[in-house]
Amino acid sequence: xxxxxxxxxxxxxxxxxxxxxxxxxxxxxxxxxxxxxxxxxxxxxxxxxxxxxxxxxxxxxxxxxxxxxxxxxxxxxxxxxxxxxxxxxxxxxxxxxxxxxxxxxxxxxxxxxxxxxxxxxxxxxxxxxxxxxxxxxxxxxxxxxxxxxxx
Ligand SMILES: [Zn+2]
Ligand SMILES: [Zn+2]
Numbered sequence: 001x002x003x004x005x006x007x008x009x010x011x012x013x014x015x016x017x018x019x020x021x022x023x024x025x026x027x028x029x030x031x032x033x034x035x036x037x038x039x040x041x042x043x044x045x046x047x048x049x050x051x052x053x054x055x056x057x058x059x060x061x062x063x064x065x066x067x068x069x070x071x072x073x074x075x076x077x078x079x080x081x082x083x084x085x086x087x088x089x090x091x092x093x094x095x096x097x098x099x100x101x102x103x104x105x106x107x108x109x110x111x112x113x114x115x116x117x118x119x120x121x122x123x124x125x126x127x128x129x130x131x132x133x134x135x136x137x138x139x140x141x142x143x144x145x146x147x148x149x150x151x
Pocket of ligand 2: 122125
């Protein structure tokens with residue numbers, strides 16, 4: 001802390017035109033309201049498992065919780081954990097083929113010859129495998145790049 005104050009008062013930084021300010025206060029863990037203390041959330045909720053799709057960097061955390069907490073979470077749609085904003089959705093476990101994108105069978109039992117892209121639905125490519133061919137994936141990638149520039 002002392003070194004932070006020293007840094008803030010640094011003449012060299014001021015001369016260089018740099019300004020030091022405190023980080024902006026992020027919103028707290030959740031917007032569930034005062035009824036939901038961290039202790040109560042912990043009691044009502046437990047991590048069931050986490051899931052990472054092959055080729056994707058993000059991880060999904062599947063939690064089991066009381067119906068009451070579930071409806072609150074679904075209503076607000078996102079929670080803040082540390083510096084991250086996490087999207088909250090229902091987890092519905094239905095097998096979806098990663099080749100043809102149809103439900104009810106895994107890829108190893110798929111009878112389709114041509115793969116279907118999970119982003120745009122075209123048959124000429126698969127999302128992750130032929131990245132450059134998918135226009136929707138390109139748009140999404142550009143959007144992610146643009147938002148991270150703003151941070
Ligand atoms: Zn299939
Ligand atoms: Zn595509």
